[in-house]
Amino acid sequence: MIENALDKLKILADAAKYDVSCASSGADKKNNGKIGNSIAAGICHAWSTDGRCISLLKILLTNYCVYDCSYCINRVSNDVQRASFTPEEVADLTIQFYRRNYIEGLFLSSAIEKNPNHTMEKIYRTLYLLREEHGFSGYIHVKTIPGADPMLIHKTGQLADRMSVNIELPSTKSLKLLAPQKSVKKLMEPMEQINNGIIQYKEEKRHFIHLPKFVPAGQSTQMIIGATKDTDLSIIHTTEKLYNSFNLKRVYFSAYVPVNTGSNLPSLATEPPLKREHRLYQADWLLRFYHFNAEELLDPSQPNFDMEFDPKMTWAFRNMETFPVEINKAPYEMLLRVPGIGMTSARRIIRQRQIANISYDHLNKIGIVMKRAKFFITCNGKFHGQLDMNPEGIKEKLAPKPKFEQLSIFS
Amino acid sequence: MIYLYDGSFDGFLTVIYEHYYSEKATAIYRKKDYQIGLIDESKTIEADSVKSRKVHEALINKFSTETLNNIQYTFLSCDRNKDTYLLHYIEYGFRIGKRLDFDHTHEVVLPVHQLGKRVSFEVHRFLGLLRFQEVGSVLYSAIEPDNDIITLMVSHFADRLKTERFIIHDKKRKQAVIYADGHWYLSDFHIKEELQISEKEKYLNALWKGYFKQIAIKERENLRLQQQFVPKKYRRNIIEFT
Ligand code: SF4
Numbered sequence: 001m002i003e004n005a006l007d008k009l010k011i012l013a014d015a016a017k018y019d020v021s022c023a024s025s026g027a028d029k030k031n032n033g034k035i036g037n038s039i040a041a042g043i044c045h046a047w048s049t050d051g052r053c054i055s056l057l058k059i060l061l062t063n064y065c066v067y068d069c070s071y072c073i074n075r076v077s078n079d080v081q082r083a084s085f086t087p088e089e090v091a092d093l094t095i096q097f098y099r100r101n102y103i104e105g106l107f108l109s110s111a112i113e114k115n116p117n118h119t120m121e122k123i124y125r126t127l128y129l130l131r132e133e134h135g136f137s138g139y140i141h142v143k144t145i146p147g148a149d150p151m152l153i154h155k156t157g158q159l160a161d162r163m164s165v166n167i168e169l170p171s172t173k174s175l176k177l178l179a180p181q182k183s184v185k186k187l188m189e190p191m192e193q194i195n196n197g198i199i200q201y202k203e204e205k206r207h208f209i210h211l212p213k214f215v216p217a218g219q220s221t222q223m224i225i226g227a228t229k230d231t232d233l234s235i236i237h238t239t240e241k242l243y244n245s246f247n248l249k250r251v252y253f254s255a256y257v258p259v260n261t262g263s264n265l266p267s268l269a270t271e272p273p274l275k276r277e278h279r280l281y282q283a284d285w286l287l288r289f290y291h292f293n294a295e296e297l298l299d300p301s302q303p304n305f306d307m308e309f310d311p312k313m314t315w316a317f318r319n320m321e322t323f324p325v326e327i328n329k330a331p332y333e334m335l336l337r338v339p340g341i342g343m344t345s346a347r348r349i350i351r352q353r354q355i356a357n358i359s360y361d362h363l364n365k366i367g368i369v370m371k372r373a374k375f376f377i378t379c380n381g382k383f384h385g386q387l388d389m390n391p392e393g394i395k396e397k398l399a400p401k402p403k404f405e406q407l408s409i410f411s
Numbered sequence: 412m413i414y415l416y417d418g419s420f421d422g423f424l425t426v427i428y429e430h431y432y433s434e435k436a437t438a439i440y441r442k443k444d445y446q447i448g449l450i451d452e453s454k455t456i457e458a459d460s461v462k463s464r465k466v467h468e469a470l471i472n473k474f475s476t477e478t479l480n481n482i483q484y485t486f487l488s489c490d491r492n493k494d495t496y497l498l499h500y501i502e503y504g505f506r507i508g509k510r511l512d513f514d515h516t517h518e519v520v521l522p523v524h525q526l527g528k529r530v531s532f533e534v535h536r537f538l539g540l541l542r543f544q545e546v547g548s549v550l551y552s553a554i555e556p557d558n559d560i561i562t563l564m565v566s567h568f569a570d571r572l573k574t575e576r577f578i579i580h581d582k583k584r585k586q587a588v589i590y591a592d593g594h595w596y597l598s599d600f601h602i603k604e605e606l607q608i609s610e611k612e613k614y615l616n617a618l619w620k621g622y623f624k625q626i627a628i629k630e631r632e633n634l635r636l637q638q639q640f641v642p643k644k645y646r647r648n649i650i651e652f653t
Contacts, residue, residue: 006621013625031570039567044640045539046651048627051636055539058626093618099550099572100543100650102619138571257630272630351513362516 002083009093011083015063015074015111018259019166019222021252022107024055024139026217027161033131036098036105036138038161043104056107056141057097061085061122065111069179071168071227073259074111084113087126095134105139105161106130112145120148120156127159139217144190146182153190154214157197162217162249165190170238174228177264194219195246218249225280226256226273227266231303233294236283240294243287253280279305286311289343290336309395313339316376317391323376324383327358340373360384372398413453415442416494420486423494424463426456427501439494470501475509484527487559496522530558538567540641542650543577545612550577553648561588565595582648616650623651 002008025042044053062084063074073080085093094106108126110119123142130136141162144153157163165187169175172184194215201214221242223235239251255272258265283305286292290312297311298304306314316323316339325334327349335346345367352358352366360379363370375385375394386393412434416422418441430436434454442455470479482501485493499519504511514520533556541564543550550572554561561581565588568577576591580600587600608616646652 010625034574037571043539047637047640050627050631051633348515355514365516
């Protein structure tokens, strides 16, 4: 048993690091206790050497696990160093780190040491200590343990800002293959419960003044990318469904880093598919903020994203008849679909048009990436791309690009 | 006429007053930033609270909150020409009113938007990158930002660390905001001797450093990306990089 806090912290941070779903955003909250608030935009506190932002103290309560999910470093059949924190230790560490402005709050997850209830109970206890004993109003995100008593999940939800259930793999088939002890049904149950809890809270809030909040920053989930043969299409389909049926706030994608060997797993030499992960995040952005549907972005004849061009550009190539759009006339929704125009520049265009017509020289200053946009727009009726608008010609103009080579995952 | 002033917001607003009620300004500089030129005529203006208040009220009546924020943020920028940019922005604003910021591409609006954005970006960045150390019963932090941002940061921490006492020290400008019991003030500030760090504090530093190191996924290492987010110039005040 490891007693030293530093060693424990190292083990339990290491065990948690593959979970990417821990951004601190989604809730503006004033300090109504002794310490802590949060701002909706989220604050990144540090960036680790992999270039990822650290905003929360992300640890497992324990990495002792009775399950044997094949992609997971902590599965019972692995011979790794094990440790557990007590709820008191986690609460204390969170407060000490928070006071020094190292972190924005806590992201607490756990392996399943004995059974789901035992683990969920400890998670609840940690939150109770933080909120009630330390008067902490900062951000807390916890992992829900599927299979735990719904009452316990509910009580925890009244103390957390965000909860997540990681579905890890985007299809039933893949779950069967890599995590046979989990089932889609068992994962969906707590998701549904949390969603219902959130909806119910919103309803009841209208009638009661003092009602304990319930998961005010919503729920999220994560999927591992590249551990199975699932296509991008099936991943974004699942993503869209999760947004629609459970009102998820975020779906996170995590490029699979091989930690185990196994006949159903990619080889240990496989590079994490980072570019693919990036494309999926771009697509997710298009779903959430740009009013795209999953079917518009990919279809069975083309089930994976182009590695050379981003999803919006690929969409534009397949829908050339929609273009060009006129900067001085197009509605906001249409401007958003132009490659090289983002939400800020679309908004600026709309505002600027209220003052005066926009001229070609202005487009750069508005923040439009002209290199990409010029093939898809006119400005005061004039087209500034090439005369013959066809995808192949444009692709060539936009090259040369450093080619990203994706290593074959299933070699 | 080039107007010079003491660097305070009151001083700046007094210059705007003079611009409208006495001689037109061609440029405005802080006195300590300005090298007296042989050809240009310059005049130093003393801050006058009656005049500055009049201008301030006019700004509040005439402009949107967005514009007022832009003025505040740009004023705290480290750009040498920011006062002159603000002069033209305000002048144009008095002509076109509340929709001033809609005219994003206008030659006098754009520089202010850009500077304001740079300052607000730096504020946001430092809300995360600032590190406190416990010294006695006070949380102390040192930063060296490009822009003069500590007064823009303090309310965030005052809410967050409501029951603590803390100091945010801008080492570059030799100033600090000091917070205790629900109030804060800005003061000249410097530290004579090295701070005494307790054993407990050293242990917590070690815990954080250990965590910081462990959380990185080595298969995804990307030092260039890391440096883009945490430029080297900030690192000497960030515990995990020291
Ligand atoms: S239950 Fe969680 S911690 Fe345990 S093996 Fe499966 S993924 Fe890993």
